[in-house]
Amino acid sequence: MHARLFDIDTALVAPHTVVRRFRENEGEALYNLIQDNRSQLEDHFPKTMEEVRDKESAEFFVRKMLAGWLLQKEFAFGVWENKSAGLIGMIRIFRIDWRVPKAELNYFIDKGHAGKGLMSESVKVVLRFAFHQLQIEKIAIRTAMDNNPSQRLARKMGFRREGDLRADFKKPSGEVIDIMLFGLTRGEFLGI
Template sequence: MQFDNYRIRLLKNTDLEAYYGMVSKNRKRLEDFFTGTTSRTQTFEDTKVFLAEMLERVNKREYYPYLIEDINTNTIAGFLDLKNVDWKIPKTEMGLYIDEDYADKGVSSKAFKLFCDYCFDTHGFKKLFLRTHPQNYPARKIAEKAGFKNEGTIRCDYKTTSGDLIDLVYYGKLSNE
């Protein structure tokens, strides 16, 4: 998938160094809401194991990690993933984070909308959903621009890296919307 000067593609083993570099550079921004990623990528070796596990889960159709890549520089601009896949429905939870150098430039919104269409068309999901902190206004705006509907707030639904229990706002989008 391509838009503007960006490509969205599945993460590969050969992305290890670039992926580790991007997460390391953005660790402080990511640590509260991407606890799995930040805790599993503390060192290059940790990241190597984590990446291998992610790719094994792709083979099992349990998890799908994608990169947003800047075509001009071959730099990772962001990360999209599909987690909590439930093939019985079929539905999946979406995640997104963007490198600080690409934040506030519209890349996230365009990538997310295109990726939603891809998830419905290619994977055949009937529902996409995401969860975010009530004060994460950029994520909420991206979801709403992509046609997601606020389905409610679940209280004390997530533990941050610092151990705080926080509420999460749930958003959902159906394939026929």
Template sequence: MKFKNFTIRLLQPNEGKAFFNLIENNRSRLEDFFAGTVSKTKTLEDTLLYCVEIQKKIKDFSYLPYMITDINTGEFIGLVDVKNINKDLPKAELGSFIDHRYEGKGVVTDATKLVVNHIVEEYKFIKLLCRANARNKGSIAVILKNGFELEGTIRRDYKTTKGEVVDLNYYGRVFN
């Protein structure tokens, strides 16, 4: 998938170093709400092992990490991931982040729109969910711009890497 000066595609087996660089350059921003990814990518070696695990999850259709790449630099600059996939319903949860250098430019909003359209068409999802802490104004803006609606707040639903237990807003979008 392409838009503006960016491409979006699933993480490939040989892209562990690029994935590590994206996480490393944004680690402090991601620690609290991408805790699993951050904890599995502390070193390049850890990241390469994690990427092997990711490839198995892609094959099993349990996790789909769509990487956003800047065409001009060839660098990964963000991620829209599809997780907690329930094949029976079918539904899934989306998460996303963007490199700090691209924040506020609409890139992750546009990328999320393309990923949503792709996975609904390709995999026939009838519901997608997003979770965000009320303090995360950027993520909430992306979620709302992509047609998701607030379904409710789950209190004390997530533990950050710093040990803080926080409430999460749940947003949903249904499809025919």
């Protein structure tokens, strides 16, 4: 790992959301969000679903994400709606390879808040954070072939489809599926 001390923000402000690092004692809010969206998350976030089984395991998961942030292994953000101050989603920068540097991005939003542009504005501020503050050169998004909302968001943010990864992801049902790979470089994001 490339040891580097960053002077980085832990809260990012978008027009209708605050995207910030999780804090201790927010496991219950994450647990409730995941429970409310279990049916849409099961196939796309099986490891998260496996780790967040109850309120206690959710708190442990939050603290693990905090440790990952401090160790610069991942940067996990909760997406908090300005109007209600409630947790409505999560965005993670993970699988960071500091040698390039490059990373992957994943995200989900509460089904009641989907389609309103909230995740788009939140992902945009996280991309700005990744490219400006972390100096990441490239961000990748892996998404299932049938996850049209994620594909639309990736394209809206300027990501290009780089190819398909055949038989790359196993659903909890045991089905092995193909994945679409999208990529965005720092130069593309900054308009260079």
